[in-house]
Amino acid sequence: MRQIFLSIFFGITILLTGCVKDSEPSTAEEDLGSTSKVSAGSHTESKNLTELSSINVAESTEDMASLPPGHLTKDFTVDQEVSIWSKSEVPEEIRESFLEEMKSVTESTKDPRQIHSAFIKLLGSPLYSEFVGPLAVFHPSFAVPILPEPHELTEEGAAVDLPSNALILLDASSSMLLQADGRLKMDTAKTAVKSFAATIGQNSEVSLYVYGHAGTQSKSDKELSCGTIDEVYPLGSYDEKKFNESVDGVNASGWTPLAQAIKQARLDHENTKEDITVYIVSDGAETCGGDPVAEAQAFSDLAKARHVNVIGFQVDQKAESQLKAVAEAGNGTYLAADTLDEMTAGISKLWLPSDLDLATLVYKKPIGWPQATALRTVSNYADKTKNAIRVENERFIGAARLLEEEGLIDETVKDELIELINNQKEQYMRLIIELDEEKRQLINDEVDRISKKVDDYHERMKALKEKQNK
Template sequence: MIAILLLILSGCSEKNETIKEKPEAEPEKAVEEEAGNVQKKDEVKKDSILTEIEAVKIPKTIEDFANSQPGKLTSNFSYEKETASWPSLHTLEGIESELTEHLRSVAGETDDVDKLYQSLIYYIGNSAYPQVVKELLTFKPEFDEPYLPEPEQVSEETVQENAAPSKAIIMLDASSSMLLNVDGEQKMKIAKSAVRSFAKTIGSASEVSLYIYGHAGSQENKDKQLSCSTIDEVYPLQKYEEEGFYQAVDGVEAKGWTPLAGAIKKAYEVSQSLDGEITLYIVSDGAETCDGDPIAEAKQFVQGQENRKVNIIGFDVDVKQENQLKAVAEAGQGAYFSAKNTEELKSTVIQKWVPPGLIDIIGKQWSTPKGTFTVAWMNMDIHKMALKISDAINVEQGRFMGAANVMFAEGLITEEQKKNLIGKIEEHGERLKQLTNQLKEQKLKEIDDEVNRIDKKINDWAERMEQIRAENEQ
């Protein structure tokens, strides 16, 4: 019995020891499983990176170029750095170490030169392409078209009532609200075009000056005093001269508050030393925001002067703003006109502000735009935009070449691979430059086409006017 009892106890002890041993083996299994999961995750990550790199679209069209994605390591690089005319010699400064590790991983997965080339675009492609290419791609030639009225639009009565003033003072609102869009175009750009057209036309009979307000500081409270106290004459009162006026308008940028009262007061102060008829022409997209009283200033401008008035166009204004602008025009013995969109602004400027008595002069003044300063200026803008794209390409090319040298120095690619990779980089740069040149030529042609359209419009109108005059003389 004692022997049997000992045997049973011995068996239980062995069983307990066996049970105790099992938990000791489980951690080893867990470690193996965890290592296996990590390996699988690394493989998935590597596969994911290669998949993303292989999906990189190499630009073959202008649209592809404009929609280029910035590199993962260069997406935060500034526009100025990415389009520098004289790029830094240290092309990989700040990202070389991180880039090398990424390229090491890629080179460890593939020795395909095409994929290595795509990895350069993926990691260090130029971040400025979307902005700089789209700027040229979306460019539209817009000339200040002539006012070519039909004879029935003019009567002797309207000619006498709307004679051109001897002096025209134009005031352009450049407050921050002019940065907003109407009909998909910035209000400031639309207003500039309308003002240029008007000045060119009225300038054939009147001396012209241009004042701007709201262009200083910003719309923030800290800049209110600066913005409200800055009213500048950018084109002094004189005979109209196209190049000077164009440059004066072109340099205006919308920024701050709306000192309408201050602008009218400035015109009053200047007018004290002037003789003859003076009309103040204001294009504004809002009411006073500088705590002034534009109604009182308009009254002072015309007080005791029958030959002075204030004409206002409210461009895309709400009811409250319109009511104030109407009251200002009324106080200034002038007229208020509303323009809700691009077409209304341009037509109102010409049809309501241009005196009908200028029709014969207009016919001579509005000659073909061919060979004019405006065309040359626009062509120059196209070349500047194309050059900026070329600068961006050169910056990217330098970075790619630097990366190829790093890969070779780190032993990630062979000399033969480096040679082939550099060939791909040069081919890429040449392709982008060809696309840029194609786009530049396309835009230059659009300018020529628009010039020819306007030229034909003027010639057709002139022929009809001559025919009508001939018929009336018979």
């Protein structure tokens, strides 16, 4: 009987052991899995806390501009973020997600600084890059009037004739995205071209070609970039608004098809009987395999009254050598320019002011509407940023109170947290106020600089004319 019982007992034991092996881990395995889970959880918590420790309040406007939007607020609209009617609370649509995230954080730490970092990560404003970034890089681009010098008169005292048709070829290749004197080369070239067109357009038909603006600098885009030449302002009477819009619409990006640009200008206007002068504004040599020297020669060979003038803007020796050859082959002149003033002065070699031009120079100063527009742009960026700071501050304070209400933090932690939140607001406001004042001063200084330049020129020309008439 005892043997039968033992046999049955061992049989059941073996059966149960087999079932356990098939369906569940052993006790040792359970202990190991449990340890692994605890270790993984601890590692995750440690990783999360380390991540929060790396999220800090911005110390500069550059830092503010690079702040990513909060994970939960990234889709909030501008109206939501700058509304004066915003409530001091976490919006209903993200409250549940916010509490779920913060439960995990507050279970790991009660440090107000790390909780504040979690607020920045989850609820930070989505607008800083949109407004602080443009404000930080804002630079007034007032049209600088061309002020030709008296040596531009002929020996007989007569004015040099302006061309009937002026074709401006603007280089928009990727190298124009480099900086020069604190500004993009492209922006400097645009300002100079606008000023030149406003001057020469008083007596000449004007056209604007752009090249290098298609595709990118990658080899895969070379064919597109090298084959795209656009006359963005067709030859005709100068219209300031339309011409400036055409210039502003140009973006630098690709290769440099200088030869093809000259060729396209020739083909488009080969039947034009009146004299034509091409004005090339470029910062580099041909990169598409064409022969710009031969094309300049072909252009000037059509008629004696055809010329190709070139302005090389901060070019290297190799590029300057080619651009000089282009001007020579095109029966024109070459000018090297390193600054905006040199560029506008160089373009003006064919223009002489009349008494009327001198009398109307006062209207070329960027006072009044241009200055007010620039100041309004700066104020718009600054005011919207300040509102975004205020809304973010109120959202953070509401979040701190919500955590206390839910029992996730106590009153002491909440008070310390609100102090950190308000310190952040004060710091951000100070940064934006300083940046706003800096940009306003920059605008006013630029207005004063140009106005003084115009006034000095006017007085000098007036004195020379009076002396000549004696």
